Amino acid sequence: MTIADFQKLMADLYLEHDTRRGLGGTFMWFMEEVGELSTALRSGTREEIENEFADAFAWLTTLANLAGIDADAAVTRKYGTGCPCCNTSPCSCVQKP
Ligand SMILES: [Zn+2]
Numbered sequence: 001m002t003i004a005d006f007q008k009l010m011a012d013l014y015l016e017h018d019t020r021r022g023l024g025g026t027f028m029w030f031m032e033e034v035g036e037l038s039t040a041l042r043s044g045t046r047e048e049i050e051n052e053f054a055d056a057f058a059w060l061t062t063l064a065n066l067a068g069i070d071a072d073a074a075v076t077r078k079y080g081t082g083c084p085c086c087n088t089s090p091c092s093c094v095q096k097p
Pocket residue numbers: 083084085086087088091092093
C-alpha cells in the first residue's frame with residue numbers, strides 16, 4: 001500500500017465523519033494520538049507501539065484529507081531526492097547538538 005492508497009482508504013472510511021468534526025477537532029484527536037504514541041514508546045509493548053504508529057499516521061493522513069493535501073505528493077516533493085537541505089542521502093548536513 002502506498003501513502004496515496006492509504007490516504008484514499010482513510011477518506012473512504014472516515015472523510016464524512018472527519019468533515020463533520022472539522023480540521024480543529026481532528027487536529028486535537030491527532031495530538032491525542034501523538035501523546036499515546038509517546039506513552040507507548042516509553043513503556044509499551046512492540047504491539048502497542050505498532051498500533052500507536054498506525055493510529056498517529058492515520059490521523060495525520062486524515063488531516064491531509066481535510067486540508068486538501070496530497071500527502072504522497074508532498075513527501076515526494078520534499079524528500080524524494082534526499083535531504084531537503086543538502087539534497088543527499090544519507091544527509092550530509094553538519095549535525096547540530
Ligand atoms: Zn542534509
